[in-house]
Amino acid sequence: MLKSLKRSAKGASVPHEKATAALATVKMEPPKHVIIPMQMHIGAPAEPIVKKGDTVMVGTLIGKAGGFVSANIHASVSGTVLEVASIRMVNGVVCKAVAIEADGNQTVDPACQPPTVNDKPSLLAAIQACGLVGVGGAGFPTHVKLAADTLDTLIINAAECEPYLTTDAREMLECSESIMAGIEMVMKQCKIPHCIIGIERNKPECIDLMCSLVREMPGVTVKPLPMRYPQGAEKTLIETCTGREVPKTAPSGKPGIPADCGCVVMNVTSISTLGKYLKTGIPLVAKRLTVEGDAIAEPKNIEVPIGTLYSDVIAACGGIKNEVELGKIIFGGPMMGGAAPSADYPVLKQNNGLLLFSRAAATLPEPEPCIRCGRCITACPMGLEPVVIAEGFAAKDMEVLQKRNVDLCVACGSCTYACPAKRPVSQNMGLAKAWYLKQLKEKAGK
Ligand code: SF4
Numbered sequence: 001m002l003k004s005l006k007r008s009a010k011g012a013s014v015p016h017e018k019a020t021a022a023l024a025t026v027k028m029e030p031p032k033h034v035i036i037p038m039q040m041h042i043g044a045p046a047e048p049i050v051k052k053g054d055t056v057m058v059g060t061l062i063g064k065a066g067g068f069v070s071a072n073i074h075a076s077v078s079g080t081v082l083e084v085a086s087i088r089m090v091n092g093v094v095c096k097a098v099a100i101e102a103d104g105n106q107t108v109d110p111a112c113q114p115p116t117v118n119d120k121p122s123l124l125a126a127i128q129a130c131g132l133v134g135v136g137g138a139g140f141p142t143h144v145k146l147a148a149d150t151l152d153t154l155i156i157n158a159a160e161c162e163p164y165l166t167t168d169a170r171e172m173l174e175c176s177e178s179i180m181a182g183i184e185m186v187m188k189q190c191k192i193p194h195c196i197i198g199i200e201r202n203k204p205e206c207i208d209l210m211c212s213l214v215r216e217m218p219g220v221t222v223k224p225l226p227m228r229y230p231q232g233a234e235k236t237l238i239e240t241c242t243g244r245e246v247p248k249t250a251p252s253g254k255p256g257i258p259a260d261c262g263c264v265v266m267n268v269t270s271i272s273t274l275g276k277y278l279k280t281g282i283p284l285v286a287k288r289l290t291v292e293g294d295a296i297a298e299p300k301n302i303e304v305p306i307g308t309l310y311s312d313v314i315a316a317c318g319g320i321k322n323e324v325e326l327g328k329i330i331f332g333g334p335m336m337g338g339a340a341p342s343a344d345y346p347v348l349k350q351n352n353g354l355l356l357f358s359r360a361a362a363t364l365p366e367p368e369p370c371i372r373c374g375r376c377i378t379a380c381p382m383g384l385e386p387v388v389i390a391e392g393f394a395a396k397d398m399e400v401l402q403k404r405n406v407d408l409c410v411a412c413g414s415c416t417y418a419c420p421a422k423r424p425v426s427q428n429m430g431l432a433k434a435w436y437l438k439q440l441k442e443k444a445g446k
């Protein structure tokens with residue numbers, strides 16, 4: 001019964017809370033200093049190529065990709081390198097980082113020149129050079145995704161289904177020309193005949209604008225998506241847009257990826273960033289964030305240099321309201337974002353939101369015993385059974401976790417949202433998945 005439900009009908013009806021949707025992006029003054037980590041992507045960390053005392057400009061290469069699945073890192077401010085040292089990032093990962101004291105001038109490096117692109121290899125090289133990764137949250141290096149030769153459909157993820165976040169909507173309204181330039185170039189050089197721009201129906205202005213712009217673009221269509229979280233989850237989006245399913249296992253025996261069903265998914269801000277880079281030669285050095293929540297004085301959509309500390313972003317948004325006690329800082333959206341223990345962390349390429357909640361709003365109800373209602377199962381877009389997996393995990397039973405596909409969990413949080421007993425269902429799924437993958441690795445002797 002549940003398996004016959006389409007992915008688009010699963011998930012959760014979360015409140016949208018997109019009060020910043022009409023707020024045009026403001027540009028933050030460069031902060032006094034930035035801290036730029038060398039690991040802002042999936043894959044190998046970049047290797048720093050600058051040292052203390054070096055002068056850098058906006059767009060100067062400061063970290064070289066550490067392999068094919070990796071990404072270049074560039075200075076986001078002009079100034080002087082203060083130090084290169086290890087830091088612990090907000091997700092617990094330890095990596096090298098470059099701290100830069102800004103001179104306030106934001107001088108652009110003259111080496112930033114529009115790339116020459118005339119075929120697929122030169123496009124992929126340009127994408128790798130500019131350090132483009134999935135900026136919607138995934139952080140996967142874009143050139144790796146586009147390297148597949150099985151692609152017939154480019155899907156632009158403009159669902160922005162997380163509550164509060166409105167950065168992708170602002171990208172569509174403010175930078176539509178760059179989006180179209182990016183789409184045109186990827187379709188042409190990668191020889192992808194179809195493109196579908198998927199947008200949740202709660203953004204009618206964006207749907208209208210994109211529809212009017214693609215009218216003269218052969219092969220490009222706009223797909224309004226149901227308002228049911230998580231429409232932006234890659235597999236849900238592919239199924240809703242094309243009716244295809246990403247296979248669990250690829251012919252190679254590896255876990256299936258979108259390319260195995262002919263698709264590649266790019267976030268709308270990622271494709272726009274590519275469009276801008278092709279025109280200006282300025283790599284990925286700044287990020288728009290939605291700063292929201294009941295504790296922030298002035299909610300905004302604000303563009304900040306990558307590496308800006310949350311504390312500086314908060315100050316640029318009027319600080320925490322006087323009468324409010326700050327209870328929680330979340331980087332990203334409330335469903336998939338993580339809690340930060342303090343505001344002393346830098347903004348990364350893949351960050352798109354900073355949510356500040358009062359203690360009252362952030363206090364969670366006490367979880368109650370599971371009543372086996374099955375709502376977590378109905379809500380799961382991946383067709384998983386969290387309640388059964390929880391039992392398998394408690395018994396440390398690898399067979400149950402494997403049979404119940406714990407590795408397919410995408411951490412969307414729909415199960416937690418749906419649970420009437422207020423149990424931390426998705427958090428437990430995360431622990432179960434991590435434990436399962438660790439056992440597999442150990443078994444394989446890695
Ligand atoms: S939704 Fe909550 S209470 Fe219901 S089965 Fe799942 S974990 Fe148990």
Ligand code: SF4
Binds near residue numbers: 379
């Ligand atoms: S089990 Fe994982 S994929 Fe399914 S709803 Fe929960 S968090 Fe999302």
